[in-house]
Amino acid sequence: MTSFAMEWYLIALMLFVGFYGMLASRSIVRQLIGLEIVSKAAMLALISAGALSDNLVYAQALLLTMIVIEVVVVAAGLALLVKTFRINGTADIWRLDSLKG
């Protein structure tokens, strides 16, 4: 087995763990942690593919954009968490619909 295949196999395992965490929990924090794990797996895949094709520079440039997007998504998600916790007193993701209107 090639090194690339082994790396991507472990990345696929990490993706599975992240998605499982998002599916198994109703807490907004755990959902975001699952999303972060999925995002880390995607970053590893990007850099691994960049290294394979000798295009690490472009992969890094793309990854910087990805990190900025990740930070904004997490900040927005945690802002929603704080808001819903103030209104409902719980971090249950199914109570987010109470924020509508």
Add this chain to the structure above:
Amino acid sequence: MKDYSALLFALTVFFSLWAVMARKLLTSAIMLALVSVCVSLIFFDFGAPWAGVFELSVCAGLITVLFIGAVSLIRSDEEKRPEGRAAFLALPLAAAIFAIAGWFYLPAFFTELADWVRPGNGRATLGQALWELRRPDLLGQILMLAAGVFVIKSVFPRRNEK
């Protein structure tokens, strides 16, 4: 795959499992930071130092601080209404089933995928890539940051005195 790199990948998967399975949210947040540290070390190992530095400072630093702040806010709710543990305790079993089933298909598929690669020249510097070749990305980043500020502003509007 080098031993050092394989160890880092294995640690990343292990800390991911721990982050999802941890009973306390604070432990989950800290494990996520350790995942970020391992990922940044992998980036350094790949020869991508800029990605490693950003990952270490932003993801392992800033995002962990945000998570720990949020966890400390909802800690009372976590203690009052703990989640059922059955789904989390089943994760190692589910991950093992996925790993065993995937072992027969995924490596062969990824090996074939690697055969399709078209090698690049790899000569540009990161400065050239960021400031010349991928300049529109910077506009996208600025717009994303503005969108984040807008979301936070709309989620927490200024309170009306009346």
